[in-house]
Amino acid sequence: MSIGITDEQEELAASLRKWAASLGAIEAIRAAEDRVDERFDDIWAAADEMGVTAIAVPESAGGGGGTLLDQAVALEACAYELVPGGLLGAAIGGLVSGQPDRYGVELRPGGPVLDGGTSEDVIAADGSFFEGRFEAALGVDLSARHGRVIEGGAQTADERVRRTAVTLAAAEASGVARWCLDTAVGYAKVREQFGKPIGSFQAIKHLCAEMLETAEAVTAAAWDAASAAAVLDSGQGDDEQWAFAVDVAAAVCFEGAVEVAKSCVQVLGGIGFTFEHDAHLYLRRAVSLRALFGSADEAAARLTAAAVTGVRRRVDVDLGGLDEPIRPDVRAAAKRIAALPAEEQRAALVETGYLTPHWPAPYGLAADAVTQVVIDQELARAGVTRPDLVIAGWAVPTILQHGTDEQRDRFVRPSLLGELVWCQLFSEPGSGSDLASLRTKATRVEGGWSLSGQKVWSSVAERADWAICLARTDPDVPQHQGITYFLVDMTSAGIDVRPLREITGEALFNEVFLDDVFVPDECVVAEPGDGWRLARTTLANERVAMASARLGKSVERAVDLATAGLGPVETARVGHAVALATVCGLLGVRTTLRAISGHGPGAESSVAKLLGVRSRQSSSELVVELQGDAIAALGAIDRFADGLSADVWEMLNTRCLSIAGGTTQILRNVAGERILGLPR
Known part of the structure; x- marks a missing residue:
């Protein structure tokens, strides 16, 4: 991906990269390998005609009237094709002086003159026009002709x-x-x-x-x-x-x-x-x-010095006015939630859909990206912090997208309210990242399935109400096809949760042993054999923050x-x-x-x-x-x-x-x- 994000910036980058590729830049660089006096005038003439280095110079001065970001997009595209001719110095000089031209730039008092060997004028380190002498020199970059200061130049830097x-x-x-x-x-x-x-x-x-x-x-x-x-x-x-x-x-x-x-x-x-x-x-x-x-x-x-004084990068996002129709209502709702006692705010977030605005109604708002950003901004402005759904944030989207109406009614809202705590029973001692090789088996019994096996690395299993669990229901098909996605009641008979002590000295993980644990058919999500697909599911309308x-x-x-x-x-x-x-x-x-x-x-x-x-x-x-x-x-x-x-x-x-x-x-x-x- 390039620097540009908007359609206009991406189009600018694509067109300039195509143009730059037609210039024969590499051939020109190689042909001038040892020539310190090479200015790449033909390439500069083409760049000047395109206005490549004057994109951010005001139109009143003969520039393109764009932003410095537009100029950066252009220089990135040209650097991709290694276009020589002093484009960087010219772009810097045009911005500093306000006039498009072919510039060199003194980077620090007495320091090198960037693109000085191709320049018409030189901008000194203090922003004035250079008064002194320099000479062009070959350097490690064969695509550039910089300069060495002989005498004069700026005494201070701007x-x-x-x-x-x-x-x-x-x-x-x-x-x-x-x-x-x-x-x-x-x-x-x-x-x-x-x-x-x-x-x-x-x-x-x-x-x-x-x-x-x-x-x-x-x-x-x-x-x-x-x-x-x-x-x-x-x-x-x-x-x-x-x-x-x-x-x-x-x-x-x-x-x-x-x-x-x-x-x-x-x-x-x-x-x-x-x-x-x-x-x-x-x-x-x-x-x-x-x-x-x-x-x-x-x-x-x-950066350290700035951070110590409290400076942090705060990026303001321009929503292009798309937020104006929705922001007043969102701000009012956020204020109402903030005014509630702390113990009542979670329920209010669930009721408004603001806890998970990217989820479909009635549990969310099916909110687009702009709406999600506005909700985030206004909740932050009001001082409201969303509770972390933890494993429910993985379990519930799967139920929403692939579960039955009964499963959604039973599990979604209580999970959002924090009434149900979930854990995940995916990893096994012999199958960590390779989930397709799991060995926990599920055998068909009357009214459901009997699960037996061992799971590991299960956070909060010791206090979870329910678990999402993958188990193999068909050993005779390819690994990815024989797995089923179960919802397991952690109070069921046959479940043994044992704490695992980690390198911190604490026991936040657990290993879970399943010994003929009965799971009814109504706790199978989608169809038997769909587990691998479901394990990788995400809602189409993903979270934006x-x-x-x-x-x-x-x-x-x-x-x-x-x-x-x-x-x-x-x-x-x-x-x-x-x-x-x-x-x-x-x-x-x-x-x-x-x-x-x-x-x-x-x-x-x-x-x-x-x-x-x-x-x-x-x-x-x-x-x-x-x-x-x-x-x-x-x-x-x-x-x-x-x-x-x-x-x-x-x-x-x-x-x-x-x-x-x-x-x-x-x-x-x-x-x-x-x-x-x-x-x-």
Whole structure:
């Protein structure tokens, strides 16, 4: 997916990428490999005629009158095709000066002049026109001609120049990362080794999935920096928010593009190491961008400093006026719910449909994306927190979609009200992520089924009223076809729940033994043999939600620890944790915006769990590490205690996140196959 989300932005990206592919950019770069005086004038003339670098310059000055986000979309598309000719410098210079032209840009006082070797004019680091001398020079990026300052230039730096430069350079980094991902995946689909496409090998599949994760993070951060700038330019934004978004982009985008480019070469193997393949040209562009646009650690340190003062990224979503007809009624209802005693608010949320607005009536509102967002916003404004449905959030949608009217009447409303607690009996000792291999069997008896077997990793089974359970009803058909979905009364005879003590020292999981447990026919969901399909069900009208401005428990704790002062290394590590947590939130925002625009979820929704797990696990470890050797003499670990004891509990507990709900490795297989199209 590209930076652009709206139809107009996607059309702009597609048309410019097609145009850029027609320019012969790579051939021009190779032909000018050793020529420091090469300005790529023919390509610049074509870009100038298209107005590529003046999209965000006011129409009154001869520009396109678009937003900085529009400009970022264009630069990403051109970077995908590695268009030379100084487009980045020209775009930055046009925005800073307000006049379209061919510019170089001094990135810091006395520092390099971006695209100085192709420029007509130079914008100094303080935003003025450059007064001094510089010379064009060849660098690692064969597609660019930057400059070295000989004398003169700015004595001070202007933040607007720096932020504009980082924002648009991040868009280029996204384009580079996208090309590298697409190239690696395309090669992995056709290159054969040992008689099979290399994309079918798990090592390659995981490497490509990791590239996808990083590319999505780069794109999300680049999009947000450009979006924040566009909102600010409209007069509705906040300079502090743009600064924060820019530092997230600086911490994520350039290093991320380098990592994806390196992985591209790795997937390509020997061919990727040759000069003839284009991969090294993209690696060179990525390495050059990383060098030009400042240290990721410096940006991370600024993020820590901002976070300590309370700054968090708050993304305002423009609903395009679609919320206006519904917002007054939603706001009034949210206020009424907030005015109720706490113990009555859940029932009111159920009655209004606001607890699960995406569910069909009468249990929800079958709400579209805009309505869901408005309800979220107004409940948050009123201070109303929805209760967590936990396992009922998985069980009830299946009953709604596939159950009988009797099952819906019996189970849905009591579950919403919290009168019924559910657990899940899916995993077994010999079948974790591989549910199709489960061995719990269900034998036909008069009036129903008799279930026998062992389940494991079942949270709250010790106090659950009901369970969703998969059992094998037909051993003579292929594994996926012989499974049935049961609703099991946890008070039934023959159920033995035994606690499992986890690495935290607590027993939150259980193993459950089923010994001839009777389940009546009315507690079978759908038909016998439908269990595998039902286990994977989701409602067609999926949940849409805006991300919280909070960074997550452990990242917020790390920021708290930073208030006491940390060394430069630790300060940067906290900032990187802030950046990753922010990106995880941005992925959710982009998914929501796609839904509002009428599009299905993009790749960002699929990698959000992978990046979210990484964020939670690494940040919880960081919190403990920041407190030094005190862990060695900690005493008893208590998650309810303050300070280090609770921190250690959180660190240990988050180890389950890369296992529960599908291991990280299995999810990367899924991402490789279902998103990237790699062979099984």
